[in-house]
Amino acid sequence: MNSRLLIGLILGLIFPALACAVPFSDEVKTRQSLVQVALAREPADLIVQAGWLLNVVTGEWLQDQDIVVSHDRIAWTGPRNGWPGTSKRIIKAHKEWLVPGFGESHKHIESSYLTPEYEASLVIPFGNTWTMEGSHETSNVIGSHNAEFWLQAERAGSPLKIFPSIGSATPPTVYEKGGGYYGYKEMSEFLDYDKRVAALGEVMDWTAVNNPKSPGHQRIWEMIQATWDKRAVVEGHGSGLYGAEEINAFAAACLSSDHEVRQQAEGLEKLRRGVFLEVRANTTPELFPFLIKQGISDWSNVSVTTDDRDVHAALQLGSMDYNIRTAIEAGIPTIIAYQMGSYNTARHFHVDNLVGSISPGRYADLVFLSDPDKVAITRVMANGKMAAEKGRYLLPVTKVTYPEWAFKTMNIGRKIVADDFVIKAPPGRSEVNVALMQPFYFEPDFIKAVMPVTNGVVLPDSGRSISKVAVIDRYSGKGSVSKMFWQNVGPITPNSALACSQSHDLHNIWALGNDDAAMAMAVNAVADMEGGWALVNGGKVVARVKLNISGLMSQHPVNEVAAEVEALYKAADAMQWINAPGLPERMRFAFLTASPWKWQLVAPYEGNPVGFVNVTTGETHPVIW
Numbered sequence: 001m002n003s004r005l006l007i008g009l010i011l012g013l014i015f016p017a018l019a020c021a022v023p024f025s026d027e028v029k030t031r032q033s034l035v036q037v038a039l040a041r042e043p044a045d046l047i048v049q050a051g052w053l054l055n056v057v058t059g060e061w062l063q064d065q066d067i068v069v070s071h072d073r074i075a076w077t078g079p080r081n082g083w084p085g086t087s088k089r090i091i092k093a094h095k096e097w098l099v100p101g102f103g104e105s106h107k108h109i110e111s112s113y114l115t116p117e118y119e120a121s122l123v124i125p126f127g128n129t130w131t132m133e134g135s136h137e138t139s140n141v142i143g144s145h146n147a148e149f150w151l152q153a154e155r156a157g158s159p160l161k162i163f164p165s166i167g168s169a170t171p172p173t174v175y176e177k178g179g180g181y182y183g184y185k186e187m188s189e190f191l192d193y194d195k196r197v198a199a200l201g202e203v204m205d206w207t208a209v210n211n212p213k214s215p216g217h218q219r220i221w222e223m224i225q226a227t228w229d230k231r232a233v234v235e236g237h238g239s240g241l242y243g244a245e246e247i248n249a250f251a252a253a254c255l256s257s258d259h260e261v262r263q264q265a266e267g268l269e270k271l272r273r274g275v276f277l278e279v280r281a282n283t284t285p286e287l288f289p290f291l292i293k294q295g296i297s298d299w300s301n302v303s304v305t306t307d308d309r310d311v312h313a314a315l316q317l318g319s320m321d322y323n324i325r326t327a328i329e330a331g332i333p334t335i336i337a338y339q340m341g342s343y344n345t346a347r348h349f350h351v352d353n354l355v356g357s358i359s360p361g362r363y364a365d366l367v368f369l370s371d372p373d374k375v376a377i378t379r380v381m382a383n384g385k386m387a388a389e390k391g392r393y394l395l396p397v398t399k400v401t402y403p404e405w406a407f408k409t410m411n412i413g414r415k416i417v418a419d420d421f422v423i424k425a426p427p428g429r430s431e432v433n434v435a436l437m438q439p440f441y442f443e444p445d446f447i448k449a450v451m452p453v454t455n456g457v458v459l460p461d462s463g464r465s466i467s468k469v470a471v472i473d474r475y476s477g478k479g480s481v482s483k484m485f486w487q488n489v490g491p492i493t494p495n496s497a498l499a500c501s502q503s504h505d506l507h508n509i510w511a512l513g514n515d516d517a518a519m520a521m522a523v524n525a526v527a528d529m530e531g532g533w534a535l536v537n538g539g540k541v542v543a544r545v546k547l548n549i550s551g552l553m554s555q556h557p558v559n560e561v562a563a564e565v566e567a568l569y570k571a572a573d574a575m576q577w578i579n580a581p582g583l584p585e586r587m588r589f590a591f592l593t594a595s596p597w598k599w600q601l602v603a604p605y606e607g608n609p610v611g612f613v614n615v616t617t618g619e620t621h622p623v624i625w
Contacts, residue, residue, distance in 0.1 A: 034070055034075045037068065048091045049064075050064075051094045051096050056338060067098070072363055100358050103128070105344075106278045106305045107132065107305060107308075113310055115555045125391050126319035128319045129160065130363075134307075137507060138167075140178040141180070141551060145406070146164065146167070147193050147197050163196050166182065168202060169505045172593040173593050176602050177476075191232055200223055205594050224254075234254060235257050258270055261287065264287055264290035271296070276302075279327075281306070285329075299336045310565060312565040325375040365383070397557070412472065421483050425624065435599075439488070442598075443598070445599070447487065460514045462492045465487050469485070471601050474507070474508050482612070483601075491578070496537050497521070500532070500534075502533075503588055518539060535568060569582065599615075608620045
């Protein structure tokens with residue numbers, strides 16, 4: 001018998017625990033190492049000497065504090081020179097105020113147009129070192145690859161930590177079909193795949209949640225149950241839920257958060273019923289003074305967040321720093337505002353053992369400030385490395401090689417032609433009734449109007465503020481097209497159109513225009529780029545933004561993508577538009593198929609070749625009659 005095998009058998013008989021020892025995970029090994037550093041038995045990599053350190057757990061500024069860092073984590077915190085061990089180097093920040101790295105409670109990175117590694121280079125200089133990614137954009141495109149996609153950049157070395165919240169709206173309704181379908185099995189598999197997967201993202205189909213007869217009821221509650229079974233967090237989306245009964249029902253469903261609060265009383269009533277508020281910057285100036293006036297004393301169930309902001313806007317406004325600054329300007333005490341931007345969110349998502357505070361065991365994510373009241377950032381440390389200084393990203397952008405499934409997502413199957421957008425009238429008619437919609441129209445029924453017939457077809461009419469809108473199926477290879485008329489939006493400049501592959505939440509291609517040939521040209525330009533924006537003016541493509549990762553993002557540097565977006569806006573500014581100058585950028589959100597949106601134009605499907613449907617009831621209707 002082999003001597004090593006014999007020794008192993010003997011040891012196994014004498015010490016049976018050794019024979020069945022469980023191998024330690026990387027996280028456990030990291031913690032074991034931190035223990036030795038904290039006890040000064042092993043040297044540290046770095047000591048950061050802070051002038052003032054914000055303890056977000058106790059809500060106090062501590063003066064003359066040391067932060068001992070080992071690799072990418074914090075091992076020890078305490079008074080200056082209190083740790084007895086040795087360190088390879090020291091960073092002196094004796095005149096600076098240190099706060100934890102900021103974390104988004106609800107953001108769609110896709111809306112920045114950047115892949116995660118470039119998103120890191122954009123937001124880390126603004127103090128944002130971790131993000132709860134509301135992933136129902138990519139989920140509808142790449143399906144089962146969703147979590148894998150979001151974790152690739154960090155696994156390759158990117159310092160931005162991303163915690164995916166799996167998209168509940170996959171698909172958004174039973175009347176749509178895209179690149180993914182999630183039920184109990186899929187949600188369970190995502191939560192088992194990696195501990196970074198933290199939640200079920202914004203459950204927004206309120207009709208499916210509250211109505212047992214809804215065709216989406218089974219699927220959405222399967223996802224909720226799978227999330228609870230794995231002890232993860234179920235996120236909500238309570239847009240339009242203002243009444244006491246609806247708010248109570250929302251909370252009773254244990255939809256734990258809402259980022260859609262717009263009204264003052266709504267925010268207060270949801271907060272009172274245990275809903276975690278994820279407050280966007282545009283809501284802050286109205287909501288926070290109202291809550292202060294109401295005497296709210298415990299703000300631990302409130303965060304500030306971005307939701308959607310493209311790269312061009314982020315370069316102008318900022319990221320989480322802007323959200324925290326806006327909260328302070330609205331009257332929130334400075335310490336509480338920083339808790340809203342870090343610790344509160346970490347606790348809500350059960351990741352406060354990793355991020356959210358300057359505490360042992362957490363990632364060494366530190367934001368250095370010259371003035372905390374103004375959120376004046378001097379430099380930013382992420383994962384124990386100085387990552388930004390004076391607004392400039394210091395680290396090399398991580399090289400990430402995404403698989404082909406992330407690129408090849410446009411499956412239209414053919415060239416789109418002008419005839420695809422023609423809306424023909426019934427024979428012999430001089431005028432027809434038409435169904436009209438407009439961006440962010442929340443009423444229970446669609447708008448009706450009468451329009452003239454010209455040579456057998458119905459045409460857009462900019463004089464009446466009416467344009468043509470279309471949705472093109474990008475998934476099935478059939479290139480099916482639905483079309484109708486919308487009011488109060490669109491180009492006035494002749495022979496013009498706009499198309500984009502970002503349309504929440506299924507992300508088929510949409511087109512908006514006043515000319516069928518121009519609409520076809522714009523759609524084909526988007527398809528040829530494997531996704532993005534295309535603007536046609538006078539029958540020519542005058543601007544493009546290439547988003548060839550899932551048709552949603554670009555794997556190019558921040559300034560390059562921002563320049564493309566800026567060029568798109570500039571080209572649009574040279575055109576005339578209905579009701580407002582410039583690009584109607586919000587159109588990419590105007591196709592959202594979720595309550596309280598009722599009637600929607602979706603890609604044609606079996607039983608509804610027109611694609612016009614009430615997504616809460618399944619009722620269909622012709623667009624002309």
